[in-house]
Amino acid sequence: MLGGxxxxxPLAARAQQAPVPVVGFINARQAEGSAHFAVAxxxxxxxxxxxxxxxxxxxxxxxxxxxxxxxxxxxDFVRRRVAVIATGNTATTLAAKAASPPIPIVFxxxxxxxxxxxxxxxxxxxxxxxxxxFFTNEIVAKRLGLLHEMVPKATRIAVLINPANAPVTETxxxxxxxxxxxxxxxxxxxxxxTSREINEAFATLVRDxxxxxxxxxxxxxxxxxxxxxxxxxxxxxxAVYSLREFPDVGGLMSYGVDIAERLRQSGIYTGQILKxxxxxxxxxTQSTKFEFVINLQTANALGxxxxxxxxxxxxxxxx
Numbered sequence: 001m002l003g004g005x006x007x008x009x010p011l012a013a014r015a016q017q018a019p020v021p022v023v024g025f026i027n028a029r030q031a032e033g034s035a036h037f038a039v040a041x042x043x044x045x046x047x048x049x050x051x052x053x054x055x056x057x058x059x060x061x062x063x064x065x066x067x068x069x070x071x072x073x074x075x076d077f078v079r080r081r082v083a084v085i086a087t088g089n090t091a092t093t094l095a096a097k098a099a100s101p102p103i104p105i106v107f108x109x110x111x112x113x114x115x116x117x118x119x120x121x122x123x124x125x126x127x128x129x130x131x132x133x134f135f136t137n138e139i140v141a142k143r144l145g146l147l148h149e150m151v152p153k154a155t156r157i158a159v160l161i162n163p164a165n166a167p168v169t170e171t172x173x174x175x176x177x178x179x180x181x182x183x184x185x186x187x188x189x190x191x192x193x194t195s196r197e198i199n200e201a202f203a204t205l206v207r208d209x210x211x212x213x214x215x216x217x218x219x220x221x222x223x224x225x226x227x228x229x230x231x232x233x234x235x236x237x238x239a240v241y242s243l244r245e246f247p248d249v250g251g252l253m254s255y256g257v258d259i260a261e262r263l264r265q266s267g268i269y270t271g272q273i274l275k276x277x278x279x280x281x282x283x284x285t286q287s288t289k290f291e292f293v294i295n296l297q298t299a300n301a302l303g304x305x306x307x308x309x310x311x312x313x314x315x316x317x318x319x
Contacts, residue, residue: 021274023058024077026070026096027088028165028219031062033245040260041086044267050274063092065220067164070095078103084270087131088263089219090167093118097129104279106269107131108262110217111171113284122284130279132265134257134287140172141179143255146292147212147240148183149310150253150299154211154238156186160201162218164193172216187214195224202231210237217242217256225249229298238302247295247318252302258289291315 042052050056061073074096077085086106087093093107108131113119120126159176161169180187190201215221229250232239242256265285295318299306311317
C-alpha cells in the first residue's frame, strides 16, 4: 500500500505544476525568410532560462504586411490571456496596447514610445508595456544622406510609403521633408499597399523623372523586396532601403537596425517578464547596432562610382 502511495506522488506533483506559459508573437513581416528572426527571439528567451517546447510555448504569427488581420488576432490573444504579447513594429504594438491592458507587452517601435503613449518614460515605463526603441525617426536623415552621397547629382527623390502602415507613414511625412530640405533635395511621395500599386508607383516615378528612390521601412515592402529590386534595376533607379535584405537580393544599398539583434533583446525581456519582472519597471532599451550595406554589383550596373569614403563606412560591401 505504501509503495502504491509513493508511486502516486510524482503524478500528483506533475498535476499541480503551473501550465506552460504561452507567448503571443506577432510580426508584420512574412513568414518566408523569417526563420532566423524566430531563432533570434528564441535565443533571447533561452538567455533567461526559457526553452521553447519545454517550459514556454511561442505562437508565431507573421502578417505578411496584412495589417487588417491584427485586430482579430490580438483579440484572440486577449481572450485566451496569453502570458506575454511580443510585437514587431509600431502598428502591431498600438493595436495590442489598445486591446490588452491586463497582458504584458514587449514592443519594438521606431517612434518615441513616450509620444506614442505606450510608456510614461523610457526609464520607468509605468504600465503593462516595455521593449525596444529602434530610432526610425532618427535614421531617416542618415539614410537620405547616404543616398545623397552615393548619387550626389540626384535632386528629385521619390519616397515610397505604405499608407496601410499608418504610424510609419505619419513619421515619413513629418520627418523626411525636413531632412530633404537640409540637403537641398525635392521629394515626391508615392503610395503603395499592393504589388500592383508598387508597379504603378514605379511607372509614376519614371514618368516624372525621379533621380532616386527612398523606401520607407515597412513589412509589406520587405516581403516584396525582390519586386522592388527588379523594378529599380529595370528602370535604372538608385535606391536606398531600410534593411540589408534588399541589397542581398540586388538592391543598391541599405541602412537600418539589425533586426535579429532587436528580436534577441525582445526575447530577453519576454523571458524576464515570464520570470516575474514587472514591465512597468523594465526600462525601454534603445537599439545601438545598425547596418550599412552596399551592393557593388548593382552600383556598377547603374554606372555609379561608389565614393571611397562611403564604402569605407559600410559594414558590408557585396561584390
